[in-house]
Amino acid sequence: MAAKSGDKYAAILDAAQVVIARQGYHSAQISRIAQEAGVAAGTVYLYFKNKPDLLVCLFRERLKMLIGESRAALDGATEPAEKLRRVIRQHFVSLGRRRDLAAVTQIEMRQADTGVQQQISELMKGWFLVIDEIIAEGQASGLFIRGIPGKQIRNLIYGTLDQTVTAWVLSGFHFDLEALAEPTFTLIARGVIHYTEGG
Amino acid sequence: MAAKSGDKYAAILDAAQVVIARQGYHSAQISRIAQEAGVAAGTVYLYFKNKPDLLVCLFRERLKMLIGESRAALDGATEPAEKLRRVIRQHFVSLGRRRDLAAVTQIEMRQADTGVQQQISELMKGWFLVIDEIIAEGQASGLFIRGIPGKQIRNLIYGTLDQTVTAWVLSGFHFDLEALAEPTFTLIARGVIHYTEGG
Amino acid sequence: MAAKSGDKYAAILDAAQVVIARQGYHSAQISRIAQEAGVAAGTVYLYFKNKPDLLVCLFRERLKMLIGESRAALDGATEPAEKLRRVIRQHFVSLGRRRDLAAVTQIEMRQADTGVQQQISELMKGWFLVIDEIIAEGQASGLFIRGIPGKQIRNLIYGTLDQTVTAWVLSGFHFDLEALAEPTFTLIARGVIHYTEGG
Amino acid sequence: MAAKSGDKYAAILDAAQVVIARQGYHSAQISRIAQEAGVAAGTVYLYFKNKPDLLVCLFRERLKMLIGESRAALDGATEPAEKLRRVIRQHFVSLGRRRDLAAVTQIEMRQADTGVQQQISELMKGWFLVIDEIIAEGQASGLFIRGIPGKQIRNLIYGTLDQTVTAWVLSGFHFDLEALAEPTFTLIARGVIHYTEGG
DNA sequence: TATGAATGAGATTTCATTCAT
DNA sequence: CATGAATGAAATCTCATTCAT
Numbered sequence: 036m037a038a039k040s041g042d043k044y045a046a047i048l049d050a051a052q053v054v055i056a057r058q059g060y061h062s063a064q065i066s067r068i069a070q071e072a073g074v075a076a077g078t079v080y081l082y083f084k085n086k087p088d089l090l091v092c093l094f095r096e097r098l099k100m101l102i103g104e105s106r107a108a109l110d111g112a113t114e115p116a117e118k119l120r121r122v123i124r125q126h127f128v129s130l131g132r133r134r135d136l137a138a139v140t141q142i143e144m145r146q147a148d149t150g151v152q153q154q155i156s157e158l159m160k161g162w163f164l165v166i167d168e169i170i171a172e173g174q175a176s177g178l179f180i181r182g183i184p185g186k187q188i189r190n191l192i193y194g195t196l197d198q199t200v201t202a203w204v205l206s207g208f209h210f211d212l213e214a215l216a217e218p219t220f221t222l223i224a225r226g227v228i229h230y231t232e233g234g
Numbered sequence: 235m236a237a238k239s240g241d242k243y244a245a246i247l248d249a250a251q252v253v254i255a256r257q258g259y260h261s262a263q264i265s266r267i268a269q270e271a272g273v274a275a276g277t278v279y280l281y282f283k284n285k286p287d288l289l290v291c292l293f294r295e296r297l298k299m300l301i302g303e304s305r306a307a308l309d310g311a312t313e314p315a316e317k318l319r320r321v322i323r324q325h326f327v328s329l330g331r332r333r334d335l336a337a338v339t340q341i342e343m344r345q346a347d348t349g350v351q352q353q354i355s356e357l358m359k360g361w362f363l364v365i366d367e368i369i370a371e372g373q374a375s376g377l378f379i380r381g382i383p384g385k386q387i388r389n390l391i392y393g394t395l396d397q398t399v400t401a402w403v404l405s406g407f408h409f410d411l412e413a414l415a416e417p418t419f420t421l422i423a424r425g426v427i428h429y430t431e432g433g
Numbered sequence: 434m435a436a437k438s439g440d441k442y443a444a445i446l447d448a449a450q451v452v453i454a455r456q457g458y459h460s461a462q463i464s465r466i467a468q469e470a471g472v473a474a475g476t477v478y479l480y481f482k483n484k485p486d487l488l489v490c491l492f493r494e495r496l497k498m499l500i501g502e503s504r505a506a507l508d509g510a511t512e513p514a515e516k517l518r519r520v521i522r523q524h525f526v527s528l529g530r531r532r533d534l535a536a537v538t539q540i541e542m543r544q545a546d547t548g549v550q551q552q553i554s555e556l557m558k559g560w561f562l563v564i565d566e567i568i569a570e571g572q573a574s575g576l577f578i579r580g581i582p583g584k585q586i587r588n589l590i591y592g593t594l595d596q597t598v599t600a601w602v603l604s605g606f607h608f609d610l611e612a613l614a615e616p617t618f619t620l621i622a623r624g625v626i627h628y629t630e631g632g
Numbered sequence: 633m634a635a636k637s638g639d640k641y642a643a644i645l646d647a648a649q650v651v652i653a654r655q656g657y658h659s660a661q662i663s664r665i666a667q668e669a670g671v672a673a674g675t676v677y678l679y680f681k682n683k684p685d686l687l688v689c690l691f692r693e694r695l696k697m698l699i700g701e702s703r704a705a706l707d708g709a710t711e712p713a714e715k716l717r718r719v720i721r722q723h724f725v726s727l728g729r730r731r732d733l734a735a736v737t738q739i740e741m742r743q744a745d746t747g748v749q750q751q752i753s754e755l756m757k758g759w760f761l762v763i764d765e766i767i768a769e770g771q772a773s774g775l776f777i778r779g780i781p782g783k784q785i786r787n788l789i790y791g792t793l794d795q796t797v798t799a800w801v802l803s804g805f806h807f808d809l810e811a812l813a814e815p816t817f818t819l820i821a822r823g824v825i826h827y828t829e830g831g
Numbered sequence: 832t833a834t835g836a837a838t839g840a841g842a843t844t845t846c847a848t849t850c851a852t
Numbered sequence: 853c854a855t856g857a858a859t860g861a862a863a864t865c866t867c868a869t870t871c872a873t
Contacts, residue, residue, distance in 0.1 A: 043858095059348045064842060075859045080844065116427060142351070145344045148260045152341075156404065173426070180428045183417045187398070191390075191421050194397025198389045205355055218382045222390050226425030227372070228315060229379045264868060265835090274834045276870080285868060459745045463847060464856090473855045475849080484847060514825060540749075543742045547656045550739070554802060571824070578826045581815045588795045589788075589819050596791025597784070603753065616780045620788050624823030625770070626713055627777045640837095661863060672838045677865065 044082045046072045048093050056135035060143040065089075090147060091154045097136055098158050104129050105165050115173035116224065119192070122165060123223070124216040126196050131203075131212035141201040166192050192223060243281050245271045247292050255334035259342040264288075289346055290353045296335055297357050303328050304364050314372035315423065318391075321364060322422070323415040325395050330402075330411035340400040365391050391422055442480050444470045446491050454533035458541040463487075488545055489552045495534055496556050502527050503563050513571035514622065517590070520563060521621070522614040524594050529601075529610035539599040564590050590621055641679045643669045645690050653732035657740040662686075687744060688751045694733055695755050701726050702762050712770035713821065716789075719766065720820070721813040723793050728800075728809035738798040763789050789820060 050072035055063045065086055069076040083089040108125035112118045130137040144155065170188050173179030179188070199219060203212045249271035254262045264285055268275040282288040307324035311317045329336040343354070369387050372378030378387070398418060402411045448470035453461045463484055467474040481487040506523040510516045528535040542553070568586050571577030577586070597617060601610045647669035652660045662683055666673040680686040705722035709715045727734040741752070767785050770776030776785070796816060800809045 061347050065844085066842080076843090077845080077860060078858055081857070086843070119426070142348070146347060146351075148345060149258050152345075170426075178428060179426055180421065180424065183421055186401075187414060187417055188421065188426055190397045190401055191394045191418075191426065194393035194395070195390045196393070198393025198396065199386070202385075202389055215386060218386055219390070222379065222382060222387060222425070224425050224427040225379065225429070226421070226423050227318070227369075227378055227387055227390065228423040229377060230424070263866090268835095275868090276834055277832080279869070280832065457746050462845090467856095474847090475855055476853080478848070479853070517824070544745060544749075546658050546743060547739070550743075568824075576826060577824055578819070578822065581819060584799075585796070585812060585815055586819065586824055588799055589792045589816070589824065592791035592793075592795025593788045594791075595795065596787045600783075600787055613784060616784055617788075620777070620780060620785065620823070622823050622825040623777065623827070624819070624821050625716070625767075625776055625785055625788065626821040627775060628822070662865085663863080673864090674838055674840095674866080675836085678836070683864070 043072065043074055043078065047074065047079055047082055047089070048096055051089060051093050052097075052135055052139055055143045056138045060146040063143075087147075087151050087154075090144065090151050091158075094140070094144060094155050095158050097140065098162060101126075101129050102162055102165060105162075109165075115169055115176060115178050118169045119173070119224065120216075120220045122169060123192075123196065123220045124213070127200070127212045127216045127219075130200050134204075134208055137200055137204050141197070141204045163189055163193065195219060195223060242271065242273055242277065246273065246278055246281055246288070247295055250288060250292050251296070251334055251338055254342045255337045259345040262342075286346070286350045286353075289343065289350050290357075293339070293343060293354050294357050296339065297361060300325075300328050301361055301364060304361075308364075314368055314375060314377050317368045318372070318423065319415075319419045321368060322391075322395065322419045323412070326399070326411045326415045326418075329399050333403075333407055336399055336403050340396070340403045362388055362392065394418060394422060441470065441472055441476065445472065445477055445480055445487070446494055449487060449491050450495075450533055450537055453541045454536045458544040461541075485545070485549045485552075488542065488549050489556075492538070492542060492553050493556050495538065496560060499524075499527050500560055500563060503560075507563075513567055513574060513576050516567045517571070517622065518614075518618045520567060521590075521594065521618045522611070525598070525610045525614045525617075528598050532602075532606055535598055535602050539595070539602045561587055561591065593617060593621060640669070640671055640675065644671065644676055644679055644686070645693055648686060648690050649694075649732055649736055652740045653735045657743040660740075684744075684748050684751075687741065687748050688755075691737070691741060691752050692755055694737065695759060698723075698726050699759055699762060702759075706762075712766055712773060712775050715766045716770070716821065717813075717817045719762065720789075720793065720817045721810070724797070724809045724813045724816075727797050731801075731805055734797055734801050738794070738801045760786060760790065792816060792820060 047068065051063065051068045054068050054071050058067070065079055066076045068089075069079050072079075079089065083092060105122055105125045108121045109118050112121055130140070144151075147155070166189050167185060170179060170185045170192075174181055174185060196219070199215060200212065203210060246267065249267045250262065253267050253270050257266070264278055265275045267288075268278050271278075278288065282291060304321055304324045307320045308317050311320055329339070343350075346354070365388050366384060369378060369384045369391075373380055373384060395418070398414060399411065402409065445466065448466045449461065452466045452469050456465070463477055464474045466487075467477050470477075477487065481490060503520055503523045506519045507516050510519055528538070542549075545553070564587050565583060568577060568583045568590075572579055572583060594617070597613060598610065601608065644665065648660065648665045651665045651668050655664065662676055663673045665686075666676050669676075676686065680689060702719055702722045705718045706715050709718055727737070741748075744752070763786050764782060767776060767782045767789075771778055771782060793816070796812060797809065800807060
């Protein structure tokens with residue numbers, strides 16, 4: 036009964052996130068989600084075309100929020116390095132404070148079938164764009180490494196963030212995700228190998 | 235009918251990989267896999283406890299092979315940096331030459347439910363160990379960056395490799411994965427930011 | 434928005450006929466009929482008890498009209514043979530000029546469930562009465578064949594008309610229904626077999 | 633539990649006919665049919681693609697039988713008039729001795745949706761062919777009335793038979809259908825109007 | 832070992848109907 | 853009279869698994 040009546044759309048999305056996080060993707064029946072939202076099962080279909088549509092909408096809504104927070108975190112930053120640092124930090128902050136959401140995005144929704152996955156892939160492009168812009172700016176200014184495709188740099192950055200959050204969820208949230216922001220930035224920025232000066 | 239008769243265990247695993255790659259995880263019915271393997275559906279249950287067990291066995295078998303190839307690639311290397319380079323290259327080589335397998339590990343099997351995923355997570359530790367040993371050696375020798383937990387370095391390395399292969403599969407194999415080995419090593423080793431000497 | 438405002442009862446019936454003809458019986462949802470009539474779904478229930486009631490009312494209304502037209506066509510006829518001829522012609526004229534109605538009565542409404550069908554059967558008795566009266570008169574006067582129950586004569590007449598109109602609808606209205614009136618009368622009147630005089 | 637095990641296909645069709653006749657078309661759930669056939673619900677889907685397919689198969693099977701009986705009844709008849717007489721009689725005999733089947737074909741299956749109806753229409757052509765052949769022969773030999781399209785003669789014959797059987801079912805089988813064969817033939821053959829010799 | 836016919840649990844989705852406004 | 857958002861019952865179909873042969 037988490038619903039604020041009058042905003043059933045959001046209530047159903049909230050309920051979906053809670054139920055998926057709690058029971059896992061495959062046990063998240065529409066009837067359970069409706070119950071959690073405090074509405075009848077049929078009501079879900081007044082707001083969403085079908086179950087895949089509900090899941091895609093949930094992902095879109097949350098991703099939009101995450102992207103919004105990331106872009107907001109970039110406000111006032113001018114240096115690409117600083118932007119990279121902030122984007123990394125914000126990613127860990129945004130998900131580190133929303134365990135349900137992290138579990139849903141990192142673990143559960145990956146169990147969705149191909150149709151949903153493809154739509155999710157499309158949506159992810161909006162998130163990649165945030166990183167890509169920083170990379171492009173960094174390479175243009177000569178601060179970021181050149182001679183390597185921006186896409187591969189993005190794979191490094193996104194892959195690292197994604198893997199880190201997944202590990203955090205799988206650990207049962209047993210470490211401090213936000214505390215990893217700075218070391219992760221250092222790693223991504225300076226690399227794994229400690230080249231000595233002049234080396 | 236991919237089966238070598240007399241080795242039905244392997245035939246069924248081969249068939250599972252083919253069917254999952256071709257039809258996707260959720261359409262990979264036991265009956266279809268059995269047909270591809272040239273056996274009856276019931277026979278599958280003589281070799282595997284149930285469907286999740288079959289999938290976990292498939293993953294274990296293939297991962298064992300990948301780990302074996304990676305360890306073999308390390309033969310004769312003594313420097314941690316060289317080992318890192320070889321492990322990266324071998325990962326791209328091993329999957330770059332097995333599109334079916336790549337599709338299965340990067341895309342399809344991630345749709346498995348939580349029970350299978352947890353067992354897969356356990357198995358992944360064997361793979362992480364290969365990386366972790368290199369990291370430990372690198373940090374001990376002072377070549378790799380210190381002051382950052384080895385686990386996070388592993389997240390960077392594994393996350394980057396994983397994301398790259400996934401992007402390759404999703405692209406429809408439209409770029410040369412092996413060609414990315416060297417740039418990826420450079421990125422991981424030297425970092426994204428181009429510090430000038432003495433910087 | 435086919436409705437003449439102020440006469441919602443008729444507007445809803447008109448809308449039902451249009452929607453059933455256009456979308457078929459099973460896709461004719463109350464909400465769709467209401468929309469076509471320019472009223473809210475709930476309003477339908479101010480004029481009709483439930484959906485079966487609406488359908489029965491639609492049929493009753495239209496049948497009443499058809500019977501009225503048939504009886505009107507009999508005006509001025511005195512001979513049973515002429516009456517039979519007129520009734521046949523009028524049936525083809527009445528439905529031949531109302532394709533929507535023909536599709537609804539011959540095809541779509543036959544998909545209604547048993548409850549509705551039984552009520553429709555009751556209503557049909559009013560229509561059978563028109564034929565039965567002609568038959569009774571014809572037999573009494575000695576013009577119509579005797580020794581055969583009037584009911585069976587009615588089955589012949591009604592069955593032929595019904596089957597003809599149904600065939601016309603199923604053909605996509607691809608022949609001239611009215612043109613069949615005279616041959617159909619001849620057939621019904623003289624029979625299939627061409628007895629030679631004195632035969 | 634009507635099933636002879638080993639012939640589940642026929643058992644399921646038999647069960648479908650029984651259940652539809654007893655409970656009506658819309659209450660004929662697959663689970664009930666399966667129960668009546670003495671099999672599990674899932675078993676039905678080993679023999680039929682889906683529910684519409686089951687219904688079409690039922691109709692096809694029974695129609696095939698009816699057509700077979702009609703053609704058999706024509707054996708040894710040479711005169712078109714005699715053939716017409718036999719076809720009419722056989723229709724009433726075939727359905728008059730199978731009340732369940734008559735209820736299913738005349739009442740219940742007409743409630744099927746458009747997809748099933750269209751397939752049924754196709755199948756009916758096989759039955760019309762039996763009549764059409766007799767008509768063609770009769771017209772060619774000059775015995776049957778000419779100058780009227782064979783199709784319309786068929787509408788008369790089929791419409792009359794169909795309407796008669798339907799009336800019989802709706803009456804609760806309260807009259808002797810077979811006894812109507814001869815009068816019905818007379819009606820169809822000689823017509824409704826009693827032309828006096830030389831008239 | 833091997834077969835494959837049979838099982839049966841379980842969830843999405845539709846839409847007639849209601850009722851608070 | 854009129855609205856239309858919300859309800860909730862109900863049935864098809866899939867497919868992993870079993871077991872008699």
